[in-house]
Amino acid sequence: MLELKEISKYFGGVRAVDGVDLGVSRGEILALIGPNGSGKSTIVNLICGLFPLTAGRVVLDGTDISDMPMHARVSGGVARTFQNIRLFGQLTVWQNLWVAQNSGEQRRQNFGRRWFGGSRGARSEIERTLEFFDLAHKSNELAANLAFGEQRRLEFARALSAKPALLLLDEPAAGMNAEEIDQLDDRIRKVREDGVTVLLIEHHMELVMSIADRIAVLNFGRKIAEGTPAGIQANPLVREAYLGTPETA
Amino acid sequence: MDLLDLIDAVQSVADGVLFGATYSLLGIGFTLIFGVMHKINLSYAAASIGAAYASLLVMSVVQAPAVLAFVAAAAAGGVIGGLVYLVGFRFIPLANPLATLMSTVGLLLLIDEIIVHATAGVPLNYPALFSDVIVQVGPFGLRGDLMFVFALGCVCMVVLLLLLYRTRLGLATRAVSQQPTASLLCGISTTRVNVLTFVITGIVGGIAGAMTGAAIGMLSPLLSLPLTVKGLIVTVIGGLGSIPGAIIAGLIVGGLENAFQFFRGVSERDLYIMLLLFAFLVFRPGGIFARSAGRD
Numbered sequence: 001m002l003e004l005k006e007i008s009k010y011f012g013g014v015r016a017v018d019g020v021d022l023g024v025s026r027g028e029i030l031a032l033i034g035p036n037g038s039g040k041s042t043i044v045n046l047i048c049g050l051f052p053l054t055a056g057r058v059v060l061d062g063t064d065i066s067d068m069p070m071h072a073r074v075s076g077g078v079a080r081t082f083q084n085i086r087l088f089g090q091l092t093v094w095q096n097l098w099v100a101q102n103s104g105e106q107r108r109q110n111f112g113r114r115w116f117g118g119s120r121g122a123r124s125e126i127e128r129t130l131e132f133f134d135l136a137h138k139s140n141e142l143a144a145n146l147a148f149g150e151q152r153r154l155e156f157a158r159a160l161s162a163k164p165a166l167l168l169l170d171e172p173a174a175g176m177n178a179e180e181i182d183q184l185d186d187r188i189r190k191v192r193e194d195g196v197t198v199l200l201i202e203h204h205m206e207l208v209m210s211i212a213d214r215i216a217v218l219n220f221g222r223k224i225a226e227g228t229p230a231g232i233q234a235n236p237l238v239r240e241a242y243l244g245t246p247e248t249a
Numbered sequence: 250m251d252l253l254d255l256i257d258a259v260q261s262v263a264d265g266v267l268f269g270a271t272y273s274l275l276g277i278g279f280t281l282i283f284g285v286m287h288k289i290n291l292s293y294a295a296a297s298i299g300a301a302y303a304s305l306l307v308m309s310v311v312q313a314p315a316v317l318a319f320v321a322a323a324a325a326g327g328v329i330g331g332l333v334y335l336v337g338f339r340f341i342p343l344a345n346p347l348a349t350l351m352s353t354v355g356l357l358l359l360i361d362e363i364i365v366h367a368t369a370g371v372p373l374n375y376p377a378l379f380s381d382v383i384v385q386v387g388p389f390g391l392r393g394d395l396m397f398v399f400a401l402g403c404v405c406m407v408v409l410l411l412l413l414y415r416t417r418l419g420l421a422t423r424a425v426s427q428q429p430t431a432s433l434l435c436g437i438s439t440t441r442v443n444v445l446t447f448v449i450t451g452i453v454g455g456i457a458g459a460m461t462g463a464a465i466g467m468l469s470p471l472l473s474l475p476l477t478v479k480g481l482i483v484t485v486i487g488g489l490g491s492i493p494g495a496i497i498a499g500l501i502v503g504g505l506e507n508a509f510q511f512f513r514g515v516s517e518r519d520l521y522i523m524l525l526l527f528a529f530l531v532f533r534p535g536g537i538f539a540r541s542a543g544r545d
Contacts, residue, residue: 070434088427089428091427099421
């Protein structure tokens with residue numbers, strides 16, 4: 001459903017992403033891994049439109065979205081989370097989710113009721129999402145006052161609010177303990193079962209090997225390998241790229 | 250000081266507080282635009298006076314009751330607000346901290362020049378509402394035109410607060426002011442929010458301009474500079490980005506202005522207001538309701 005065609009991004013002389021071809025098929029979980037600075041986050045930023053491409057095209061379901069503004073890509077079905085959390089701190093948990101309901105259908109639904117807080121459909125959707133992420137009891141809390149783990153869950157929940165077809169998760173497990181990572185694992189699987197395609201960037205190899213259908217490996221802005229978890233683990237190029245990087249030990 | 254002087258002083262302060270609603274509205278306008286764009290729009294008060302002039306133009310063409318002047322000023326304010334965004338912000342590089350400051354100074358001068366050209370610099374009479382009504386409260390008399398101005402200001406503030414805190418548009422506005430990038434990635438068009446903020450603050454400004462005209466009975470191009478300064482002072486004292494702060498600060502500045510004028514004369518009045526601003530900058534730079542936590 002998503003095709004990256006020879007995409008490149010140069011920052012001055014630095015080739016952060018250098019001619020990467022990558023395809024994500026509908027319904028799969030594709031993990032993007034690589035050492036620090038290999039260009040993983042830059043690729044996510046290019047897909048969601050945070051900055052313009054130096055070269056190449058981003059195609060979603062046959063539509064070239066390379067020149068689409070960021071907010072339009074969201075109604076087009078792309079949502080993301082951030083590596084460092086960017087919630088609306090002075091809005092409540094509930095409001096964080098409601099304000100993110102911006103798919104075309106949701107806009108129409110919310111239009112009539114936009115003055116006093118959400119259509120019935122919007123409300124029940126938010127309730128279900130809050131339940132799923134174990135945040136229902138925090139519904140009226142300001143996002144800034146949540147604990148770290150809760151903020152991570154809210155960030156994930158907010159990304160799902162616009163009912164994306166493609167979800168980009170940028171290091172969702174960063175700073176989580178083993179139990180939280182287990183829950184995250186379950187939630188990503190559940191989200192995929194609901195028909196969302198997932199592109200996952202993650203350093204936590206246990207999680208990646210457990211849930212990814214396919215893995216693509218980046219190093220110095222180039223794709224050096226792509227394949228099944230087992231194949232990637234056996235790949236000598238990948239071992240070489242990772243040699244001496246402690247976070248994958 | 251004998252009793253009569255005291256009554257006069259209280260009367261004068263009360264008049265000032267009522268007129269202070271105008272400053273509150275201007276302060277809210279500055280603060281809202283700063284909230285979503287993190288930029289100061291220096292042309293705001295001039296645009297408000299411009300909108301009041303535009304309403305005079307409408308009134309000269311159509312025979313209509315005086316209350317229509319306020320409606321016309323609000324409409325003109327909205328249009329001018331949109332134009333200010335288009336000319337002063339839309340194509341100006343926002344990353345440069347001085348660029349929009351200069352473009353809005355340019356717009357301030359432009360609006361002033363247009364007014365001076367159109368009116369030859371001569372002050373024009375502005376229709377006042379309820380100017381013949383005086384409500385006696387004990388020894389004090391509350392002027393009807395000022396009370397109308399105050400009431401209108403309060404209505405505007407309530408509507409604005411409802412818009413901001415009870416609607417989806419307001420929610421989007423607050424989201425943009427807290428996390429512009431994340432807002433875009435939640436599907437909120439920040440451009441749309443910015444335009445709407447300029448139009449809405451423009452409407453409020455137009456009403457504030459008409460209120461100024463109605464309270465002092467005339468409009469003059471000389472009004473725009475002092476109103477710009479007062480609006481900015483109110484914004485700083487209230488705390489940049491705080492709407493309740495702007496409301497309270499506007500009323501305080503309005504009241505103190507008249508108090509200083511009563512005790513020290515009109516020539517010294519603004520000096521003391523500036524001293525008040527200075528005191529706030531030194532001792533309470535975050536404004537009346539300094540936020541405990543920073544934005545973000």
